[in-house]
Amino acid sequence: MIDGLKDKVVIVTGGAHGIGKAYCKGFADAGARVVIADIDQPGAEAAASEIAADVGAKNLSPILALHVDVSNEESTKNMAAQVLEKFARIDALINNAAVFSVVPMNRGRIETIDPAEWDKLMAVNLRGLFFCCRAVLPTMRTQQSGKIINIASGTVFAGSPGRIHYVTSKTATIGFTRTLAREVGGDNINVNCLAPGNTLSEENPSAETIRLRESSAGLRALKRVQVPQDVVGAMLFLASPLSDFMTGQTVNVDGGISFL
Template sequence: MRRFIGRTAVISGAARGMGKAVALRLADEGATVIAVDVNGAGAAATAKEIGGQTLAVQCDIGDPDSVAKLFAAVAGSAEKLDILINVAAIVPFVKWDELTFDEWRRVMRVNLDGLYLMCRAGSEMMRAGGYGRIVNFSSNSIFAGTPNMAHYVASKGGVLTFTRALATELGPYKITANSICPGLIDTEGVQQTPHKDAFDFVEMLQAIKGHGVPQDVVPAVAFLASEEAHWITGQALNVDAGMVRW
């Protein structure tokens, strides 16, 4: 399928994990991808792997100035913005008794403040074009109340509810906004936390057995980012092998 020919897509968290997998897929289907990450070298490596007209931008999504510079670069290189996939987040592992306010803020700054800044600036560009697809990464941990990440769970619950409100605000401009709630997915981020040892436990809870990888999530993201998903907005889609059924 080549669903994204002529479309420009900004993808945050594109240096690795699911963000990178989404960037490669959208590019493979014809999108001009702008790979965004606080890890500039990682974003550049993704852009190099894609080749062609891809742009890589180093950006801390939690910093308003950095996001303003990002969208100035987007406007400078593309006439319009069609797709915004917000994948970047901090995925922490901190016991409740050890959770400090600084750590709480560190996660909220990126996972919620960053999401707001990206959607604010991105939707502004989309409105000018009268078309848009926004896909925000939440998590199925919001239904499970996964331990050792209360601040993360709170932030990802916020992603889902913010996205619902965004859908209401942006519907009149033919911009859709949906969230994806992955289950446990084997990425570089997860491999750096004790969750790397949780795959067998999570598998027991899944309707479909196996260990999740980024490619298991990508098709759902690509569908919600496509033109044909025009009648779907404000929704949250669990992509977790049926671990959470609601």
């Protein structure tokens, strides 16, 4: 259990499924007030009920499930307004929503990627980041505190063939993080990035997906498949006061594939 997150208001975009849902459960376990914001509203509500039942009496704070399309600026402003109406502050924003597996992408080589899919992926993975940060920053600046954690990917460190649009978006996330850290540090806002390795995050993985996830195990110093829970500790640390003097950084959690 990590200290310092009790009653903090934490928004997790893309929190209805996969690794985002594991972050939400971790924050709820730590006593935070969690906002699950996802394009899949029924999924967000189901995740909120499941987490509330799991966490039980450990955290009596309500878990808020919201609809958001991070690629739409109005929708992200609505998300921030609803959180403020409910909780009157925003302590952390986890920019986790992405075109990845629930909203799938072409994992083929460059010639096979439709330019329309390139644009759609950039609209969610990058414009979404830009809009969500802009939606919460006025509140964080007024509070003179806040934590923004963006999600990159282990694919950026050595390059990774296939899905070049995705890897490009995740590489840009690191530059975005460094620049925003310098822009908002004067208001006591930390901006960091977490890069998970190849993680078995699917709820009902196909045999091919399991093979894909298992393919990384042998490359790791720690030789096993990575699961969502493996990333939660680093996330809680980055959102907590324990990391108050860290900003602009990228934390790699991949079981020892890339050494930065």
